Each structure stands twice: as structure tokens, then as C-alpha cells.
Amino acid sequence: MSATEAVQEGARSRTELREVSGPSSIGGGRRRFFELLWLISVTEFKKTYFGTVLGYFWSLARPLMLFAVLEFVFTRVFRLGSGVPNYPVMLLFNIVLFTFIQEATGTAVGSVLGQEDVVRKTQFPRLVIPLAVVLTGFFNLALNLIAVFAFILAYGVDPAWTWLLLPVILASITILTVALSMLLSALYVRFRDVSIIWGVAITVLFYATPILYPIEKVPDQYRDFLLWNPLAPIFEQARAWIIDPGAPGAVSAAGGLTGLIPAIVIYVAVCVAGVLVFRREAPRIAEAL
Amino acid sequence: MTTAIEVRDLTKTFRVPHHRVDSLKERMLHPFDQGGYDDLHALREVSFDVGKGEFFGVVGRNGSGKSTLLKILASIYGATSGRIRMAGTLAPFIELGVGFNMDLTSRENIVLNGVMMGLSREEAEKRIDSVLDFSELHDHVELKLKNYSSGMLVRLAFSMMLEAETDILLIDEVLAVGDAAFQQKCTDAFNEMRDSGRTVLLVTHDMRSVERFCDRAMLLDSGRIESLGDPSQISRRYLQLNFDELIGEEPENGGAATIPRRGPPEAYLTRAWLETADGTPTTNIEEGEEYSLHAILEVGREIPRPYIGFVISNSNGIDILGFGQALEDLESVPERLRAGQRIHFAARLENRLANGRYEVACWIHRDASFAEAISVVPGALDFVVYGGDIRCMVGVDCEVDIRIDDGAPG
Numbered sequence: 009m010s011a012t013e014a015v016q017e018g019a020r021s022r023t024e025l026r027e028v029s030g031p032s033s034i035g036g037g038r039r040r041f042f043e044l045l046w047l048i049s050v051t052e053f054k055k056t057y058f059g060t061v062l063g064y065f066w067s068l069a070r071p072l073m074l075f076a077v078l079e080f081v082f083t084r085v086f087r088l089g090s091g092v093p094n095y096p097v098m099l100l101f102n103i104v105l106f107t108f109i110q111e112a113t114g115t116a117v118g119s120v121l122g123q124e125d126v127v128r129k130t131q132f133p134r135l136v137i138p139l140a141v142v143l144t145g146f147f148n149l150a151l152n153l154i155a156v157f158a159f160i161l162a163y164g165v166d167p168a169w170t171w172l173l174l175p176v177i178l179a180s181i182t183i184l185t186v187a188l189s190m191l192l193s194a195l196y197v198r199f200r201d202v203s204i205i206w207g208v209a210i211t212v213l214f215y216a217t218p219i220l221y222p223i224e225k226v227p228d229q230y231r232d233f234l235l236w237n238p239l240a241p242i243f244e245q246a247r248a249w250i251i252d253p254g255a256p257g258a259v260s261a262a263g264g265l266t267g268l269i270p271a272i273v274i275y276v277a278v279c280v281a282g283v284l285v286f287r288r289e290a291p292r293i294a295e296a297l
Numbered sequence: 298m299t300t301a302i303e304v305r306d307l308t309k310t311f312r313v314p315h316h317r318v319d320s321l322k323e324r325m326l327h328p329f330d331q332g333g334y335d336d337l338h339a340l341r342e343v344s345f346d347v348g349k350g351e352f353f354g355v356v357g358r359n360g361s362g363k364s365t366l367l368k369i370l371a372s373i374y375g376a377t378s379g380r381i382r383m384a385g386t387l388a389p390f391i392e393l394g395v396g397f398n399m400d401l402t403s404r405e406n407i408v409l410n411g412v413m414m415g416l417s418r419e420e421a422e423k424r425i426d427s428v429l430d431f432s433e434l435h436d437h438v439e440l441k442l443k444n445y446s447s448g449m450l451v452r453l454a455f456s457m458m459l460e461a462e463t464d465i466l467l468i469d470e471v472l473a474v475g476d477a478a479f480q481q482k483c484t485d486a487f488n489e490m491r492d493s494g495r496t497v498l499l500v501t502h503d504m505r506s507v508e509r510f511c512d513r514a515m516l517l518d519s520g521r522i523e524s525l526g527d528p529s530q531i532s533r534r535y536l537q538l539n540f541d542e543l544i545g546e547e548p549e550n551g552g553a554a555t556i557p558r559r560g561p562p563e564a565y566l567t568r569a570w571l572e573t574a575d576g577t578p579t580t581n582i583e584e585g586e587e588y589s590l591h592a593i594l595e596v597g598r599e600i601p602r603p604y605i606g607f608v609i610s611n612s613n614g615i616d617i618l619g620f621g622q623a624l625e626d627l628e629s630v631p632e633r634l635r636a637g638q639r640i641h642f643a644a645r646l647e648n649r650l651a652n653g654r655y656e657v658a659c660w661i662h663r664d665a666s667f668a669e670a671i672s673v674v675p676g677a678l679d680f681v682v683y684g685g686d687i688r689c690m691v692g693v694d695c696e697v698d699i700r701i702d703d704g705a706p707g
Contacts, residue, residue, distance in 0.1 A: 025303055025382035030375035043412045051409065055400055126396045130413060131372045131389035291375045294368070295311065 033135040033290035041133045048136065049143035056148075067148050068155055071107045075100045082220060092222050097156075097163045098251045102219040102243055104152050105177075109185050109239075110210050112145035116189030117196050117203045120293060127294050134290045138189040146182060160251070170249035177246045184238060184275060187282030194289040197296050218243050223261045235262050238275035300384065301465055301496040302347040302370070307379035309365050309520075311337040339365040341520045342379070349384065349464075350494040352487075354507040354514035354528060356535050362520040363500045367391050367467050370498070385464025385496070388414060392469050394454030399443040403434055403453055406442055414461040424460045431482070432456035459486055465496045481581075484509075504532035505570075505580055505678075536567065562597040562672060564634070566659045569593075569677040580678075582648045584685025584692075592659060592677070594640040602630050603671060604662040605642055612654045617690055620644060623665040649694075651687040655680055 057064055079096050082088040089095035116138040126132045153174075161167070196202045217239040218226075226234055234240055241258035248257035262268045289296075312334040340362045347353045357363045368374040370381060371391050390396075396413050397406050407428050411421025429435045432452040442450065458466070487510050490497060501507060507514050507528045514531040516523040516538070524534050569592040573579050582588050590607060606621025622642070624630045634640070659677040663669040685692075 025300060025384050028370070028372060028381040028383055030369075031372045037415065039417065040412065040415055043418055047409055047412055047418070051398065051401060051405065128368075128373065129390060129392045129395040131387075132396070132413065294373045 031131065031134075031291040031294065033133065033287055041136060044133065044136045045139055045143065048140040049147065052140065052144040053147045056144075064151065068152055071100070071104045071152065074107075075103050078103070078220060088221055088225070092225075093252045093254060094163060094165055097160045097165060098222070098247055099220065100159055101156055101246070101251060102217075104149065104156050105181060105243070105246065106214060106217065106219055107152075108145050108149040109181060109188075110214070111148075112142045112185050113188045113192060113206065113210065115145070116141040117192045117206055119189075120193040121197055134293055135190070135286065138193040138286075139186065142182065142186050142189050145185075149178075165251060168249075168253055170253070173249050174246075177242060177249070180242050180275075181239075184278060187279040190282035190286040191278070194286045194293070197289065197293055213237070213239065216240070218247075222247065222255065224256060231261070232263075232267065235267060236270045236274060238271045238278070241268055241271050299349045300346050301349040301351070302384075302498070303380075303382045304346070304370075305344050305380045307340055307343045307366070307369065307381065308338075308377045309340040309362075309369060309374065310377045311339055313337050338520050340369075343517075343520070343522055344379075345515060345522065345525060347496060347498060349496055350491070351513065352491050352497045352499065352511050354511035354531070355498060355500045355517065356502070356504070356507060356514060356531060357517035357523075358535075358538065360519075361517040363517050364391075364469065366517070367469055367498070367500050371467050383465060386415070387465045388458070388461040388463040388467065390414065390458075390461075391467050391500075393458060394450055397442055397450070397454070400441060402439050402441055403429070403445075404438050406453070407457065410457050411460065414457070415463070416460075428453070428456045428460055431459060431486075455483060455486075459490075463495075465498070466490070467498050467500075469500045504535060507532050533567070563600045564594055564596050564603060564640070564661050565672050566661070566674045566677055567593050567595050567639075569657065569659060571678065571680055579680075581681045581683060583683060584648060584650075584652070584687065586648050587645065588648060589643055589645045590657065592642040594642065594659075594661065596634045596636055596638045596640070598636050600634055600671070601625070601664070602627075602632065602634065604660075604665045604667070605640070606660045606662065607644070607677075608658045608660065609650070610656050610658065611650075611690065612656075615690075617650065617655070620646075621660070625664065648682060649687075649692050650682045650685075651690055651692070652682050652685050655682065 056067065075096075079089075079099055082099070083090065083095060089099070092098065119137050119141050120127065120134065123132075123137050127134060127137075192202055192206055216234060216237050218234075223231065223234070223240065223244050241262060244255070244261050245258040248255040258268060259265055262271075313336075314334055343362075343366065355363045355366065365374065368391065369376050370383075371387065371389060373391070390413070396410055398409060401409070404425055407425050408418065408421045411424060412418060416424070429438060432449075432455070434449060434453060437445070437449065442453075445453070458468075487497075491510070491512075497510075499506065499511065511528040513526060514528040515525040516531050516535055518538065523538070524531060569590070570578050571580065571582065572589045572591060573582075574587040574589075579588070592605075592607075594605065602624035604621055604623045604625075606619060608616050608619040610616045622644075624640075625632075656676050656679045659672075659674045661671040661673075663671060
């Protein structure tokens with residue numbers, strides 16, 4: 009319940025005693041929650057872009073550098089990319105998507121702890137903290153994607169109607185990132201080695217996701233296992249929709265819908281775990297810090 | 298009177314692990330090791346009511362549970378058991394300036410902080426001007442907060458707090474901020490707040506704010522309500538409690554001074570305050586102003602005439618000046634003081650100190666040799682000096698003689 013809502017509710021609420029329920033992850037009213045989330049994300053975003061002279065350049069330069077190195081290694085040295093249609097733009101697109109996941113979760117891990125002052129001294133909706141990190145990262149991603157699509161067009165990929173399905177891809181990636189960020193930031197308050205473990209895990213995830221390679225190049229006996237990774241079908245589907253209409257897509261790569269069940273189960277499990285753990289820990293965060 | 302805050306049997310127990318499991322590795326290595334906990338009882342079955350429009354003080358020594366109480370009221374901590382009910386809206390912060398972003402300008406911070414306090418963006422933007430007016434920061438709007446002085450930050454934070462249009466405010470130690478002129482403004486604002494019917498719960502160490510602002514006060518000790526009622530009684534009780542603690546403690550400075558450990562205190566300070574030249578109690582002194590320091594000491598056991606002294610130290614803890622009186626030098630004082638007798642000490646001074654915040658310690662020594670201290674009360678009172686232009690710690694009057702020679706030719 010925020011100040012003005014209460015005022016509008018009239019004098020009755022000012023004299024009626026109401027139970028104080030204690031700290032929670034959203035506490036303090038929905039409108040305040042979303043306004044805080046928006047304001048904090050926008051200011052963070054502005055800070056990275058207007059705080060440094062080359063703000064936007066840096067945010068784009070990092071995935072571009074990584075792309076340049078990998079492109080060289082995998083098309084000139086290993087020749088992995090040969091025979092894969094539009095390999096360079098696929099690589100670029102995948103890297104930009106993955107950079108979003110990596111940077112958002114990486115920053116989110118320590119975010120709640122980093123806002124210690126706010127958490128301990130105000131009744132601040134805790135969930136805003138990791139969510140703002142993801143939203144800031146999402147603004148970055150959106151800007152980077154503009155550049156990526158310019159590359160894709162320049163490379164000669166024909167626009168297809170399936171490009172309109174990009175929001176589906178972004179939504180499924182963002183939801184997973186939010187869930188991971190909630191899980192990690194809440195756990196980090198209690199277990200400080202979470203950040204180290206996550207640093208290793210995200211590197212494993214980078215190679216276990218079809219970013220550098222298309223899924224059909226993976227030997228059959230490993231492919232099923234690889235498809236347990238919820239990111240694998242998402243990235244594969246993104247390739248089919250955006251980069252290469254001839255790519256198999258998630259369903260046929262998994263050999264039918266049943267092949268996708270493990271990935272879907274894990275995806276849902278991570279989301280549920282994120283929400284549950286954060287909700288359980290949120291009231292205790294101030295004390296645990 | 299309608300009730301604004303109702304607290305019933307509020308209990309808060311912290312579980313303090315003997316050794317804290319901070320990493321998953323430790324958890325893995327000792328999966329069943331609960332480590333053992335100590336229960337820390339921060340609050341034990343505290344019940345009280347605060348009336349609507351009341352200015353309610355909460356005092357207590359460090360660790361008495363007053364900050365925990367405030368945090369539970371503000372929904373920062375959860376209660377272990379008990380019930381809290383409130384009427385009206387609550388400002389969701391307990392300290393000033395929390396959530397300021399040092400990389401943003403004051404304008405942006407006002408909006409951000411306003412939203413944190415529960416205003417909408419538009420409402421917060423409308424308040425920018427009035428916040429800047431009150432804090433007198435109009436000239437520095439576009440400056441990033443990291444370039445602000447600490448005084449400017451405090452002014453901005455306090456002005457923000459005034460904009461929180463909530464029915465109930467929880468405030469932890471805010472009066473000890475800013476220069477004297479701004480303090481006056483804060484005092485006015487507090488009085489205004491009280492007149493406008495807002496409920497304020499003030500947690501503080503400063504007994505003068507309690508006596509000055511509060512309608513009622515509550516003294517917490519070890520998580521329990523020690524006493525609740527009239528502010529002046531509560532502040533006396535608080536000082537009493539503090540002095541009881543001091544008796545039987547070695548003075549921190551070691552030295553030759555020792556305090557007897559057994560028996561009732563031989564003599565102790567019960568009150569200390571400052572007065573302006575015309576006799577009104579004050580905490581702010583202008584440079585060059587005449588003022589007097591008053592103290593009332595009570596004799597607990599029969600003693601020969603002691604030495605009573607005061608030391609004024611600045612905010613860095615440096616002792617600037619001291620003065621005192623050996624009572625044996627005074628014919629008016631009987632040779633032995635009886636238990637229950639009170640000593641009224643008054644010293645007239647002219648203020649020569651530079652602007653700043655000062656603390657006065659009271660020393661009672663056995664005699665003028667200073668070999669044995671009967672009682673030491675650091676921070677017996679504090680005050681603010683303002684309006685001066687002395688650049689050093691202390692300024693002095695002196696007669697200056699100046700002659701101008703024509704330089705010797707050649």
C-alpha cells in the first residue's frame with residue numbers, strides 16, 4: 009500500500025489498525041514495485057551509456073571482439089563453420105544472446121548483497137534488485153540486437169516472416185535469466201561460493217549450448233544429452249527462425265516433441281526453484297547480511 | 298486518543314551460529330553439523346501503544362533492542378512472535394539518505410528516493426523544487442551527489458524525509474546532523490510535523506531531543522521495556538542506567554585514575570546542561586557568546602570535598618580545554634559531604650571555540666591531585682558552536698601592538 013493509494017482510500021484507512029505482515033519480496037505495493045524497477049533499470053542503463061564517452065561502443069565491442077576471435081578460430085583454423093549456412097552471423101547472434109544471459113546472471117549474483125544498505129535500512133521490495141539487473145541487461149541486448157540485425161541483413165540473409173517470432177525467443181531466454189538471477193542472488197546471501205560456482209557453470213553452459221556449432225554437428229550419442237540443456241533448443245530454434253530457414257529447429261533436432269521433455273522439465277524446475285528460494289529467503293535477507 | 302501503532306508481545310530472537318557456515322563447501326563437508334546456535338533475545342514480549350499524532354521517543358543503550366524494534370516496525374526484519382498493527386501509512390525507511398545514488402544528480406536522486414518512499418514518479422517530480430528549497434541546494438542541482446559535502450547530503454536527505462507524506466514516520470538518530478542553523482530548521486520541521494498530526498517514532502541517544510520533542514518516551518533495556526512515560530523522567534532514568542553501568546568499570550584511559558568497584562557511588566552526575574547568558578537552556582552557542590555550564594551531582598556516600606572538572610572535546614575526540622574546581626578551596630562547602638546532598642556546579646564561560654560539535658565529559662576526582670577518580674562521565678552533554686569565523690580550534694583575545702617603520706634608507 010503506497011502513500012497516495014492510501015490517501016485516496018480515505019480517512020477510514022488512517023484510523024483502522026491493520027496487521028503488519030513483515031518483510032517480503034514484493035512488499036510495499038505493486039505500483040511502487042514497478043516504478044522502482046523501471047527507474048532503477050533506466051538510471052543504471054543511462055549510467056553505462058552516458059557515464060563513459062564510448063558507452064555504447066563498449067557494450068557492443070565486447071561481443072564483437074569475442075565474435076571476431078571465435079570467427080577466426082572456427083572458420084580459418086578449425087573449419088567448423090564450413091558447410092554451415094550463414095555461420096558468421098549465426099555465431100554473432102548467438103554470442104549476443106548468450107552475453108546477455110552471462111552478464112545479467114553474473115551481475116545479479118552479488119546484487120542483493122551489493123545493495124546491503126538499502127536492504128537493511130529501508131523496506132525495499134527485494135525482488136526489484138535482481139530484476140533491475142536483468143532489465144538493464146535487456147536494454148543492452150535490445151540495442152545490440154539492432155546492430156546484429158544490421159549485420160544479418162548486410163551478410164545477405166533474407167528477412168523472413170519468422171523474424172517476427174524473435175520476441176518468443178527473447179521471452180524464453182529472459183524468463184530463464186530472471187529465474188537464475190533470483191535463485192543465485194538469494195543463495196549468494198547465505199553461501200558466498202555461489203558466485204565462483206556460477207562462474208564455472210556459465211562457462212560450461214557456453215560450450216554446452218549450440219553457440220559455436222550447430223546442433224546437427226554433434227554426434228548422435230551426445231546430442232540427446234546436450235538437449236537436456238534448456239538453452240539448447242531455444243538457441244536452435246532461434247537459428248531456424250532468424251538465421252537459416254533450412255536449419256532443423258528444436259523439435260526435429262530432438263527427434264520429436266518427446267525429446268524436448270527433459271529440457272522443458274529443467275526449464276520449469278529452474279523457474280520454480282528461483283521463485284521459491286527467493287520467496288523463502290527474502291524476509292530473512294536483512295538479517296543474514 | 299486513537300491508536301496509530303499497537304505492539305503486542307513482540308519478541309525477536311536472533312539465532313547466532315557459533316561458527317557461521319558461509320560457503321557451500323563447508324555445508325557439504327559437515328552436512329549434519331548444525332554448528333550450534335546461541336539465541337540472542339533482542340526483544341522480549343514488548344507491548345506498547347502509540348497514539349495517533351504522538352511524538353514517541355524510544356531510548357536505550359546500545360544493544361537494548363531499540364533498532365531491532367524499529368526494523369521490525371518498518372518490515373525490514375520479521376518478528377519471531379507477537380503482533381503489530383498500524384493505522385495509516387508508514388514511511389519505509391529508518392535512516393536518512395539510504396538509497397542515494399552517488400553517480401546521479403540531486404534532481405534524479407529526489408525522484409528515485411521519492412519513489413522509494415512510495416510516491417509516484419509524477420508526485421516525486423513535483424516535489425523537486427520544495428526539496429531543493431528546504432535543503433538550500435538550488436545552486437547545485439546538476440552536481441552529482443558524490444561531489445556533495447556530507448553536510449549537503451544530510452540536508453538533502455532530511456528534506457526528502459519531510460516530503461514523505463505518510464501518517465507514521467520512524468526515525469533513527471537524525472537530529473545529530475547538520476550545522477546549527479540547519480538544526481534549527483529541523484527543529485521547526487519536527488514541531489510542524491507534530492502539529493500536523495503525524496505520528497513520529499524517534500529512536501535516539503540524545504536525551505535533549507527526547508525532552509524537547511517527545512510527548513512520551515520508552516526506555517528499553519536488554520529487550521524489555523524498562524519504563525515508559527514522561528520524557529523527562531525517562532531521560533533521567535536513562536542517565537541513571539548509564540551511570541550504574543559506568544560505576545565498576547575501569548576508565549578507558551587507564552592512567553592513574555581508578556574507580557572504586559564496590560559499594561554505592563560516592564558521587565555521580567545526575568544532570569548537565571548549558572544556559573545562555575539570560576538563563577535559557579541551550580545546545581547551540583554562537584561564537585563569542587557568553588554561556589554557562591550547569592551540572593547537578595549527587596553524593597551517594599559521605600566523602601571529603603572532591604574536585605569537579607569538565608573537559609570539552611571536539612568531534613575528533615581531541616580534548617580542547619578543561620576547567621574545574623577543587624571544592625576544598627571553597628569555604629562555603631562543608632568539609633564532608635553527606636549522602637543525599639546535591640552539588641550544583643555552574644561555570645560561566647565565554648565561547649572561544651571554532652564552529653563545530655563538542656562533547657563535555659564530567660570528572661569527579663577524590664582531590665586536586667587527580668590521583669583517584671570517583672566518577673567519569675564521557676559525553677555528559679554535547680553542544681554546537683556556530684556563526685564564528687575562527688579557523689583554528691580556539692581563538693583568543695589578545696592585545697596587539699603594531700608599529701609601522703619607514704624602511705631604513707639604503
